[in-house]
Amino acid sequence: xxxxxTIGCSSTALPEDDYCVGCLTGAPKTRTLSTPSKDTSSGGxxxxxxxxxxxxxxxxxxxxxxxxxxxxxxxxxxxxxxxxAIWRKCKARMGDGKPGDSAxxxxxKVHHFGGRMVxxxxxxxxxxx
Numbered sequence: 001x002x003x004x005x006t007i008g009c010s011s012t013a014l015p016e017d018d019y020c021v022g023c024l025t026g027a028p029k030t031r032t033l034s035t036p037s038k039d040t041s042s043g044g045x046x047x048x049x050x051x052x053x054x055x056x057x058x059x060x061x062x063x064x065x066x067x068x069x070x071x072x073x074x075x076x077x078x079x080x081x082x083x084x085a086i087w088r089k090c091k092a093r094m095g096d097g098k099p100g101d102s103a104x105x106x107x108x109k110v111h112h113f114g115g116r117m118v119x120x121x122x123x124x125x126x127x128x129x
Contacts, residue, residue, distance in 0.1 A: 051064045078116045079117065
């Protein structure tokens with residue numbers, strides 16, 4: 001018996017597959033992450049940083065983690081912060097947001113870090129001319 005390969009799933013995988021029945025069908029499953037109460041935010045690992053990809057274009061179903069995508073794509077600090085703000089805004093819209101957060105706050109963060117990216121790109125152009 002092997003454990004399901006979906007990040008955070010503690011179920012046993014089917015003998016002929018890498019995933020459990022719940023992950024294959026999209027049914028809710030048990031998470032092994034220690035998640036703080038929905039009323040607080042620890043600043044650490046939380047389920048709102050996970051996104052289940054149930055019907056991917058090319059791969060088997062999997063769970064993506066925000067931080068992994070930021071690192072894999074080599075995002076700058078500003079890009080990562082803007083991406084995280086968009087992620088939090090979308091997760092909140094899905095009913096799984098960061099406690100105490102707001103859509104406006106995340107939109108403001110995207111605006112701020114987007115502005116920093118523009119300034120940095122302009123600075124690069126000025127240095128090369």
